[in-house]
Structures are given as structure tokens and as C-alpha cells.
Amino acid sequence: MKQHFLWLFSALALFSCTQKESTTNTISKTSFTKDSTTIKKVFDAALTDGQAYEWLRELTTDIGHRMSGSAQAQEAVEWGEQLMKDQGFDKVWLQPVMVPHWVRGEKEVANYTINGQKIDVPVCALGGSIATPSNGVTAEVIEVFSIEEAEKLGDKLKGKIVFFNRPFDATLVNTFAAYSGCVKQRGEGAKTAGPFGAVATIVRSMSSSINDYPHTGGMGYGDIPSDQYIPSAAISTLAAEKLSKHLKExxxxxxxxKQSCKTLPDAPSFNVIGEITGSEFPNKYITIGGHLDSWDLGQGAHDDGTGVVQSMEVLRLFKETGIKPRHTLRAVLFMNEEFGLRGGIKYADEAKLKNEIHVAAIESDAGGHTPRGFSYDGNKENVDEFMSWKPLFEPYGLHQWDIGYAGADIGPLKNKTISLSGYRPDSQRYFEYHHSANDTFDKVNARELHLGAAAMTSLVYMMDKYFDVEPVKK
Amino acid sequence: MKQHFLWLFSALALFSCTQKESTTNTISKTSFTKDSTTIKKVFDAALTDGQAYEWLRELTTDIGHRMSGSAQAQEAVEWGEQLMKDQGFDKVWLQPVMVPHWVRGEKEVANYTINGQKIDVPVCALGGSIATPSNGVTAEVIEVFSIEEAEKLGDKLKGKIVFFNRPFDATLVNTFAAYSGCVKQRGEGAKTAGPFGAVATIVRSMSSSINDYPHTGGMGYGDIPSDQYIPSAAISTLAAEKLSKHLKExxxxxxxxKQSCKTLPDAPSFNVIGEITGSEFPNKYITIGGHLDSWDLGQGAHDDGTGVVQSMEVLRLFKETGIKPRHTLRAVLFMNEEFGLRGGIKYADEAKLKNEIHVAAIESDAGGHTPRGFSYDGNKENVDEFMSWKPLFEPYGLHQWDIGYAGADIGPLKNKTISLSGYRPDSQRYFEYHHSANDTFDKVNARELHLGAAAMTSLVYMMDKYFDVEPVKK
Known part of the structure; x- marks a missing residue:
């Protein structure tokens, strides 16, 4: 596209934004104009002077991936603490938490032979899995498309490697819905197949695209006896397609x-917390969080480096724009979301122990792409108020305001009074990177990341202004 | 983000879609349900069996960039013709058009010395520019931030290289608006500075990011005498930042x-046109287009390979889903959008000559990212009807329905009766790639591309159903 007619286009685009901004809504006209001005200031600051992208570069390329219990996770803790101190937040501290410590061991190996040709299979152990015997396991494969199908097969699984091959439903526009539709086979495959005497499970990677990256992720053995534990691994989507075809032949x-992963004793770690003290209600809190840990493939960029740096950027943007929050704002870098949720649980437990009053919480853990909206999962008194803010955010491309799930780490905070919200960026690319070696810094775009931080800051500004633990007062 | 609570999230997400689909609107309830079902069928087909991405791979990696008048442009013409024949479209033909033929020549060179250090500057000639003398041009630099500033300096430009350094306004959420705000210095810099005796112009690349890719693009000398023509080039944004700093020192x-580009005589080329004949009005047309030519850096992937393959995919999706259009649908691969618009002008001229009745036209030339909406630029009778379709598209993430500029190639078709529309994908990344070596196939995401093709197909379905050259009849 060249410059032809673009002056006109520009003028019209701006006109169209102005139109939108003047849409009537349930916030009083005066507040709407004032809030709109404040939100514009936030976006302008983020887009011209955003720091999140450079912070993300440090976290993902200087430190790299950050598996719970690893040396890099500890490095990231120290990095986050120092960064928030350098930003001059009012209070920065570490909240100790014991985390599971699973290690991958040697690079996994998988292969089979068909028509005299050896096929090497891109594979990775699932987090929490046991190892195979040291010389590996060899067995026939039985392909299934759901946990239920495996259960029906029952004893026929005995001695087999059970291959869970349910693909993402490509017709679901929201890729998280597609993920939800098949992730159970990753999490519960081994605990389903083990008791029937299967010798291992392999699962098609949880990804929206067909390529040769295996995607790891958590699995569990639930309550089955430990002698029924079997090794569990993910293979790439391309390998899954091939294997399925070859099994027909x-x-x-x-x-x-062959894999040599193992679970070590729980390790000490930390949530990293930074605060800006509230001017009116210093003992009431709004939490803004992402998770500092990642899987041990790639750099944990979209999952969830972006949420980490956006959370800290929210506090920085409050400072830069001179907005004084009424409540105390907390950026929380949660530890161990991926594989235990220990950080999120610990944070909520301590809040309860200390009788802390939590007004609201927002989580960014769906990638760092262009913002599309927010979800709301909180007290019923605030839902209409929350939804009425939509026109303030539409000029910045946030049109999707849904009732629903907010986030894993802030989930344990849920009670009758708190308002939880999940940041919802565009989801089309997320599951190409998620939990794989493909989740690297270069997949993140600075403008998209900073737009997201500005949107989160603006939402926190609104929550801080209009929400309290009591029903909304205006 | 892991699977925690995602089953719930999935259910809620689906619930929220259902809610939106049942929104009341100005289309009658019966039509809304029927149209909604058809549109779902289109999206399902595109997302499960879309061909556009593989077509784009051929166009961009087998053929590569496609400068007007080049051998690759001719290859692309033959490729498009064959592809549409292979798809079994009812009629496929080439429409001859003469196009400008500018060639870059040898790799350009630019540098300067500061504090004893030689700085090499990433540079590329602008399309349409003359060469420097064969041994290059050396001169002092005068930095300006607009055409108007250059005009005011007048004779002070004499003997100088004029450096236009106006950056994108990062606060504009729509990056096309930022582009519009500074592209004039690229197009008109040389024709402004030449008459004052400047020896060359260099312009900061039209890009939203700071990096070392120079971005080319069209420029013109307007009506100035040819002895006032001066060479004109773009330098990378990073080099522009450095040069600005060094000029202060x-x-x-x-x-x-030094550059050795030149304009050769006009060359013969073609628009490539494929048709599906209308069942009710075979002699009335709806045009769906993108441009086949590109700049000669990169692979012309987002500009505008994506528009080309989406346009053909629209017709293919009509066939695959069995929707019979009332009007004749034409996929038009326009030649020479970038640097003369000869294909778009030729297409409109021939339509007029043949008294063809054009009902509507849609253009995709803003990149292949996630769809956000459509613009409308057409007859006033249809505007309310067009806007009323928005609720049908919101479940697929298209919320931005604006009045304004539709597209360069379909612009010449404009008259009192036609309805023009521009496809509007997310714009955040586009100007990182646009007109540079960075505009390559790997920057395009298959799902985003196919969602766009589905959105365009759905819009064409609605236009075909509800529009005619007479005011809407229902």
C-alpha cells in the first residue's frame, strides 16, 4: 500500500476515533471525558516511552527460560527485585514459596521404523513425568483421540504406548477454546493409561500449527499408586500427523x-512483589500479575515474560503519568504458575492470613499480542460498571469485554467481594509458541506489548477509581 | 498459561460468542440467522482448508519480489493466471497494461565520517529517483522535519543533501495514520528541494520501528524541469537517529x-482477472482485489502478496462452500499499484469503455494480520445497511467498521452508485515490514491470513446478497 489518498484516510481515521470517544455510556459525561483524557495520557506514555520491551529483552535473552526451582528462575527473581527497586517503587520484597523441582535431564529420543526407513520424532517429556528405563521403552502404539476413548479401550492398552492425537479444533476463532478442547489428554493421559498397564503415553503437541516443535506442559498422576506411573511425552504436530498415517500402513x-527426567525435592523460591502505596486506602490492594517461571524450552517470552514486564510497567506508568492511586497497587511476579501454582496459592494464603483487603486483581498470561479486551470474573455489584468502561477502550482496539475466567495465579484470591480481570490479547499466534522452543523474544512486538501495558494500566486506573470492596460508590 | 480452569474459560468464551450472535440489529431476524450460518460455514472452510497460505508461499518464496516491469512480475502474472485456471473459475484472462519500469541498479552506498569513524548507512534509492553521478555525490546535510520547513529554508538548501527526518507519531494507534503523517516527505522531498539547488534528498524510512532496514517507496518530480531532478533515497530509522545526533556534534x-537506479521505457504487463459468473446478474460485477506487483526488496509478502492470495481465496471459498453469487465475482490481481497505479486505472477505464456495471469492490492492501474490520467508501444509500452487518462479524473479531478510504486500486472505479470497501487487518506490525527487505513470507501467519480471507468472503457474500446498483431492495 502506498501513500495514495492516505492523507484523506488519516483524517477519516482520526474522525472515526473522535466519533467513538463521544459515544454515550453509563459513566457520567464529565467522568467519561476526564477518564478518556487520563487514558490517552497513559497510552501516549506507553507508546512513546514504554520500557516493557527492553525489560523483556533482558529477562528472555540475558536470563532465558526459568523453570521453577532452576538457577535461572532464581536469577529472574533477583532481576525482578532489582528492577522494581531501580524504578523507585515504594516497597519491594520477596515472598518465599517452596516449589516443585522437576528436571528434564538428557535430550529425549523417540523414533520408529516404517518401510525400512527410520523416522526420528521431535519429542519432549511432559513436566512432572517420570523417566523411561535408562535404555528406553519400545512398544506398539495405540492411537486414541480422547481420555474417554482410552478409558473404553481399558485392558487393550496393556503393554502399549498410548498415542493421544486429538488436534486443535481450527474452527474455534479463540485458540484458547481449542486448547481447552484437547489439553486434558496431556494432563490426564498417563494417569488414565497407567492403571491399564500401558507402558507410556505420547501426546500430540498442544498447538494450532503443524510444525516440528514439540510443546511441553504439565501432567499429573493424580491418586494412582506410584507403581502405575508411566512416562509421558509430547511429540510435534507434524510428527503426530505422520505417525497417524504410518499406523494405518x-x-x-x-x-x-527414551527420557531421563525426574522430580527432585521441592526447592525454595519466591514471588517478587513491588508496591506503590495508595493515597486514600493504603491497606487495600489491587494486584497486577504475570508469572516469572516458564517452561525450560525457548525463552518463556509470550508465556509469560510479557505478563511479567507488563505488570511492572503498569506501576511505572502510574509513576510516569503522575496518577496517584487511591489503593495500594502491587505488581506481583508469581513463581510456579506452570507446574503447581504454588506462587499464586501462597500469595492468596498470606493475604488471608494477614487479613489483607483485596479490591481487584488483573492477570496477563495469554501472550503479548495486540490487545483485544478483558474478561471479568468478580463480584456481581461491579459487573455493569466494568462493562460500561468499554467505550473508553474501543479507540485503542479493545472491543472484547467478556464475563469469564480471569487467570490462574489470581484465581486463589477469589472471594465474594474482589473483582478479577484477565487481559485478553489477540490469540491467533499464541499456541504456535506456547511451551515450545519457539517461544522466544523475537516473536514479541514492542508496540503490541506496550499497547497491552497501557490497556492494563488504564483498567487498573478505572478499577482504582470506581471499585472498592463495598459496592461501587459514585 | 496452563490448562488450569480452562475448561471453564472455554465454555464461557463460547457462551459469550453465542450472546453476541443473538444481538438484535437492522437485518431481519430470519436473515440474520441465515447469514450467520452461511458466514460460519465460510470461516470454518477457510480455517480448516484454507489455500491462501500455501499460495502465498509459492508467490513469495518461489517467485519472490515482483517489481513492475520485472521478469518476476511476469512470472507472477503467469502463476496467477494458471492458479485461477486450476481452480476452475469460469473465466480467467489477462488485461494488458503498460507499466513504468524503474530499476534499482547496483546496491546503493551511503556513508559519512564523524570523530574519525566511518559510519556506513543502510540506504536504498526511492522508486522513480534518478541516479547520482557515477562516482556519487558528497555534500553537507541539512536536517528538516517537513516539506514546509524545507520550503521555508529555500536557497539555504543549495548544494546540500536535504535530510527529511520526521518520525512516525508513535501515539497514533492506527499506524496508517502515522504513515500518512510523514510520507509526504518521501514522495515530495526531491521535487521540493531540487528547485532550490539541493544535490540530493535522504529520507528517514517510513517505519514504526527503529532498526537497520531501509524502506523504499515511490517518489515523484511533479512538474519541475528535468534539470532540477535530484537523487532521492531512504535511510534506515536507526541510521536516521544516529545521523541526527551526529549532525548536532x-x-x-x-x-x-551513490546510487545507479534509472527509469527504462514503459514495459508491457497485465492485470490478472478470474471470474465466477453471477447466477442472476451475470453482467453486474463485484471486484475483489490486491496488487500483484511489489517493491524489489524482500518478498512483497504483506505488501501485497496477502491481498493477492486472499482475493483468489474469496472466489475459491464461494466454490468450496457452494454459495452461488447473484452477481459476477471478479478476483483482480492488479499490476503496478506501488508505482503508478496503472493497473487500477486501466481496469476502471476498460470497465467504463465497456459500460460494465460495478456493484461493489473490496480491496485487501493493508497486510495480512488478524482482521479488525472494514472501511466503507461508497454510495450513501448503502451505508446504513453496510454498518448493520457488524454484529455478524463481531464473533470473528471484526469490530472496526469505519467510513473512509477503501483502497488505491479500486479507487478509480468510484462513482455515484458503487460501494467500495477496504479490508482492515491489525496494523501494529505492518510498517516494520512495508517496502523493506523485512517483508517476507515468514512474517505472515496462516490463521490470520485465512481469517482475513474468510472475512472478505463473508463481506462479499453480504454485498452480493443485499447490494445492487439501485438502492438496496429487501
């Missing part, structure tokens, strides 16, 4: 899997 | 520029 082909 | 530094 030769249902008796032998699959080889 | 030494305003007399000497800048060296």
Missing part, C-alpha cells in the same frame, strides 16, 4: 521413547 | 551517497 510398528 | 559533516 503398519498398526504393529514399534515406537521407541 | 558536527553540522558540517559530509555525507556520501
Amino acid at each position: 503398519n498398526p504393529n510398528l514399534k515406537f521407541y521413547l | 558536527n553540522p558540517n559533516l559530509k555525507f556520501y551517497l
Whole structure:
């Protein structure tokens, strides 16, 4: 597209924004204009002087991935603490939490032979899985498309490697819905197949695209006896497509899997917390969080480096724009979201122990792409108020305001009075990166990241202004 | 983000879509339900069986960039013709058009010395520019931030290289508006500075990001005498920042520029046109277009390979889903949008000559990112009807329905009766790639591209159903 007619286009685009901004809504006209001005100031600051992208570069490329219990996770804790101190937040501290400590061990190996040709399979162990015997496991493969199908097969799974191959439903526009539709086979495959005597499970990677990156993720054995534990791994989507085809050619082909992962004793770690003290209600809190830990493939950029740096950027933007929050704002870098949620649980437990009053919480853990909206999951008194803010955010491209799930780490804070919200960026690319070696800094765009931080800051500004633990007062 | 609570989230997300779909609007309830079902069918087909991405791979990686008049442009013409024939469109033909033929020549060179250090400047000639003398041009640099500022300096430009350094306004959420705000210095810099005796112009690349890719683009000398023509080039945004800083240290530094581009005689080329014949009005047309030519850096992926493949995909999706259009649908791969608009002008001229009745036209030339909406620029009778379709598209993430500029290539079709629309994808990343070596296939995401094709197909379905050259009849 060249410059042809673009002067006109520009003028019209601006006109159209102005139109939108003057839309009537349930906030009084005076507040709408004032809030609109404040929000514009926030976006302008984020887009011209945003720091989140450079912070993300440090976190993802200087430190790298940050598996719970790892040395890099500890480095990230120290980095986050120092960064928030350098930003001059009123209070910065570490909240101790014990976390699971699972290690991958040697690079996994998987392969099989078909028509005399050896096929190497891109594979990675799932977090929490046990190892195979040191010389690996070899067995025939039985392909299924759901936990329920595996359960029905029952004893037929005995001695087999169970291959869970349910793909993402590509027709779901929201890729998180597609993820939800098949992630159970990753989390519960081994605990389903183990008791029937299967020797391992392999699962098609949880991804919206077909390529050769295996995607890891958490799994669990639930309450089954430990002698029924079997190794569980993910293979790439491309390998899954091939294996499925090859199984039709030769249902008796032998699959080889070797992995040496193991679970070590729980390790000490921390949530990292920074505060700006509230001017009116210093003992009432609004939490803004993402998770500092990541999987041990890639750099944990979209999951969830972006949420980490956006959370700190929210507080920085309050300072830069001179907005004084009424409540105390807390940026919380949660530890161990991926594999235990210990940080989120600890944070809520301590809040309860200390009788802290939490007014609201917002979580960014859906990637760092262009903002599309927010979800609301909180007290019923505030829901209409929350929804009425939509026209303030539409000029910045946030049109999707939904009732629903807010986030894993802030979930344990839920009670009758708190208002939880989940930041919702565009989801189309997220599951190409998620939990894989493909989740790297270069996949994040600075403007998209900073727009997200500005949107979150603006939402926190509104929550701080209009919400309290009592029903809304205006 | 892990699977925690995501089953719930999924259910709520689906619930929220259902809510939106049942929103009342100005389309009658029966039509809304029927249209909604058809649109879902289109999106499902595009997301599960979309062909556009693989077509784009061929166009951008097998053929590569496609400068008007080049051998690759001719290859692309033949490729598009064959592809549409292979798709079994009812009629496929080439529409001859003469196009400007500018060639870049040898790799450009630019540098200067500051504090004893030689700085190499990433540079590219602007399309339409003349060459420097064969040994280059060396001169002092005068930095300006607008055409108007250059005009005011007048004779002070004599003997100088004029450096236009106005950056994108980062606070504009729509990056096309930021582009519009500074592209004049690229297009009109040389024709402004030449008559005052400047020896060359260099312009800061039209980009939203700071990096070392120079971005080319069209420029013109207007009506100035040819002895006042001066060479004109773009330098990378990073180089522009550095040069600006170095000019403050030494305003007399000497800048060296060498380029050997030239304009050859006009060359024969073609618009490529494919049709599906209308069942009710075979002699009335709806045009769906993108431009086949590109600049000669990168692969012309987002500009405008994506528009090309989406346009053909619209017709293919009509066939795949079995929707019979009332009007004849035309996919038009326009030639020479970038640098002359000859294809768009030729197409409109021939339509007029043949007294063709054009009901509507839609253009995709703003990149292949996630769809956000459509613009409308057409007859006043249809505007309310067009806007009333928004609720049908919101479940697919298209919330931005604006009145304004539709597209360069379909612009010449404009008259009192036609309805023009521009496809509007997310704009945040576009100007990082636009007209540079960075505009490559790997920057395009398959789902985003196919969502766009589905959105365009759905819009064409609605236009075909509800629009005619007479005011809407329902």
C-alpha cells in the first residue's frame, strides 16, 4: 500500500476515533471525558516511552527460560527485585514459596521404523513425568483421540504406548477454546493409561500449527499408586500427523521413547512483589500479575515474560503519568504458575492470613499480542460498571469485554467481594509458541506489548477509581 | 498459561460468542440467522482448508519480489493466471497494461565520517529517483522535519543533501495514520528541494520501528524541469537517529551517497482477472482485489502478496462452500499499484469503455494480520445497511467498521452508485515490514491470513446478497 489518498484516510481515521470517544455510556459525561483524557495520557506514555520491551529483552535473552526451582528462575527473581527497586517503587520484597523441582535431564529420543526407513520424532517429556528405563521403552502404539476413548479401550492398552492425537479444533476463532478442547489428554493421559498397564503415553503437541516443535506442559498422576506411573511425552504436530498415517500402513510398528527426567525435592523460591502505596486506602490492594517461571524450552517470552514486564510497567506508568492511586497497587511476579501454582496459592494464603483487603486483581498470561479486551470474573455489584468502561477502550482496539475466567495465579484470591480481570490479547499466534522452543523474544512486538501495558494500566486506573470492596460508590 | 480452569474459560468464551450472535440489529431476524450460518460455514472452510497460505508461499518464496516491469512480475502474472485456471473459475484472462519500469541498479552506498569513524548507512534509492553521478555525490546535510520547513529554508538548501527526518507519531494507534503523517516527505522531498539547488534528498524510512532496514517507496518530480531532478533515497530509522545526533556534534559533516537506479521505457504487463459468473446478474460485477506487483526488496509478502492470495481465496471459498453469487465475482490481481497505479486505472477505464456495471469492490492492501474490520467508501444509500452487518462479524473479531478510504486500486472505479470497501487487518506490525527487505513470507501467519480471507468472503457474500446498483431492495 502506498501513500495514495492516505492523507484523506488519516483524517477519516482520526474522525472515526473522535466519533467513538463521544459515544454515550453509563459513566457520567464529565467522568467519561476526564477518564478518556487520563487514558490517552497513559497510552501516549506507553507508546512513546514504554520500557516493557527492553525489560523483556533482558529477562528472555540475558536470563532465558526459568523453570521453577532452576538457577535461572532464581536469577529472574533477583532481576525482578532489582528492577522494581531501580524504578523507585515504594516497597519491594520477596515472598518465599517452596516449589516443585522437576528436571528434564538428557535430550529425549523417540523414533520408529516404517518401510525400512527410520523416522526420528521431535519429542519432549511432559513436566512432572517420570523417566523411561535408562535404555528406553519400545512398544506398539495405540492411537486414541480422547481420555474417554482410552478409558473404553481399558485392558487393550496393556503393554502399549498410548498415542493421544486429538488436534486443535481450527474452527474455534479463540485458540484458547481449542486448547481447552484437547489439553486434558496431556494432563490426564498417563494417569488414565497407567492403571491399564500401558507402558507410556505420547501426546500430540498442544498447538494450532503443524510444525516440528514439540510443546511441553504439565501432567499429573493424580491418586494412582506410584507403581502405575508411566512416562509421558509430547511429540510435534507434524510428527503426530505422520505417525497417524504410518499406523494405518503398519498398526504393529514399534515406537521407541527414551527420557531421563525426574522430580527432585521441592526447592525454595519466591514471588517478587513491588508496591506503590495508595493515597486514600493504603491497606487495600489491587494486584497486577504475570508469572516469572516458564517452561525450560525457548525463552518463556509470550508465556509469560510479557505478563511479567507488563505488570511492572503498569506501576511505572502510574509513576510516569503522575496518577496517584487511591489503593495500594502491587505488581506481583508469581513463581510456579506452570507446574503447581504454588506462587499464586501462597500469595492468596498470606493475604488471608494477614487479613489483607483485596479490591481487584488483573492477570496477563495469554501472550503479548495486540490487545483485544478483558474478561471479568468478580463480584456481581461491579459487573455493569466494568462493562460500561468499554467505550473508553474501543479507540485503542479493545472491543472484547467478556464475563469469564480471569487467570490462574489470581484465581486463589477469589472471594465474594474482589473483582478479577484477565487481559485478553489477540490469540491467533499464541499456541504456535506456547511451551515450545519457539517461544522466544523475537516473536514479541514492542508496540503490541506496550499497547497491552497501557490497556492494563488504564483498567487498573478505572478499577482504582470506581471499585472498592463495598459496592461501587459514585 | 496452563490448562488450569480452562475448561471453564472455554465454555464461557463460547457462551459469550453465542450472546453476541443473538444481538438484535437492522437485518431481519430470519436473515440474520441465515447469514450467520452461511458466514460460519465460510470461516470454518477457510480455517480448516484454507489455500491462501500455501499460495502465498509459492508467490513469495518461489517467485519472490515482483517489481513492475520485472521478469518476476511476469512470472507472477503467469502463476496467477494458471492458479485461477486450476481452480476452475469460469473465466480467467489477462488485461494488458503498460507499466513504468524503474530499476534499482547496483546496491546503493551511503556513508559519512564523524570523530574519525566511518559510519556506513543502510540506504536504498526511492522508486522513480534518478541516479547520482557515477562516482556519487558528497555534500553537507541539512536536517528538516517537513516539506514546509524545507520550503521555508529555500536557497539555504543549495548544494546540500536535504535530510527529511520526521518520525512516525508513535501515539497514533492506527499506524496508517502515522504513515500518512510523514510520507509526504518521501514522495515530495526531491521535487521540493531540487528547485532550490539541493544535490540530493535522504529520507528517514517510513517505519514504526527503529532498526537497520531501509524502506523504499515511490517518489515523484511533479512538474519541475528535468534539470532540477535530484537523487532521492531512504535511510534506515536507526541510521536516521544516529545521523541526527551526529549532525548536532558536527553540522558540517559530509555525507556520501551513490546510487545507479534509472527509469527504462514503459514495459508491457497485465492485470490478472478470474471470474465466477453471477447466477442472476451475470453482467453486474463485484471486484475483489490486491496488487500483484511489489517493491524489489524482500518478498512483497504483506505488501501485497496477502491481498493477492486472499482475493483468489474469496472466489475459491464461494466454490468450496457452494454459495452461488447473484452477481459476477471478479478476483483482480492488479499490476503496478506501488508505482503508478496503472493497473487500477486501466481496469476502471476498460470497465467504463465497456459500460460494465460495478456493484461493489473490496480491496485487501493493508497486510495480512488478524482482521479488525472494514472501511466503507461508497454510495450513501448503502451505508446504513453496510454498518448493520457488524454484529455478524463481531464473533470473528471484526469490530472496526469505519467510513473512509477503501483502497488505491479500486479507487478509480468510484462513482455515484458503487460501494467500495477496504479490508482492515491489525496494523501494529505492518510498517516494520512495508517496502523493506523485512517483508517476507515468514512474517505472515496462516490463521490470520485465512481469517482475513474468510472475512472478505463473508463481506462479499453480504454485498452480493443485499447490494445492487439501485438502492438496496429487501
